[in-house]
Amino acid sequence: AQKVTQAQTEISVVEKEDVTLDCVYETRDTTYYLFWYKQPPSGELVFLIRRNSFDEQNEISGRYSWNFQKSTSSFNFTITASQVVDSAVYFCALSEDNTGGFKTIFGAGTRLFVKA
């Protein structure tokens, strides 16, 4: 069965702290795609990163970095030197296409509060 777990419901940090958002997924497929999206208070979902199941390379983009480990079925997201503008809900998502058809499932989300 397809499942995405974001165990951290809410995280509160002080500006300039580093913070890691956890994502654990379950799938039976060998080909799948993982994503992180940000949903600020304005409500519009913004794409952050995509990884396919064959690409375990970690990635850094400015203050953001992602750690994909197939061995533990995890795709964690770290924000370095957090800023108030990082306050948002962050969703991890999994897409796959199998005999049951194409599906995208989102984790429950982690609400991040960054205080000045």
Added chain:
Amino acid sequence: DTEVTQTPKHLVMGMTNKKSLKCEQHMGHRAMYWYKQKAKKPPELMFVYSYEKLSINESVPSRFSPECPNSSLLNLHLHALQPEDSALYLCASSPDRYNEQFFGPGTRLTVL
């Protein structure tokens, strides 16, 4: 044009009304999606239209019906909705099904 537009932004309707939500993209994307998002919950995929084929989440009731008049437009027709259908309806598009999705601002629907 690198955005997904949705109209209307807000919609209030009674349970006997028929209304439609509209979604448009001009990025040449081949896949478009409708999601439903309740407050403090993640988006739930309702429909996917890609490669000129519609995929439906089996849990979506028939009072929701999508329509894709062309590759840039995706409508969601609403009929005989229930108060529990009140939610934010998000449209998204992507170059194909496996790429990142670009989301519109959503339509906030209230069913009285």
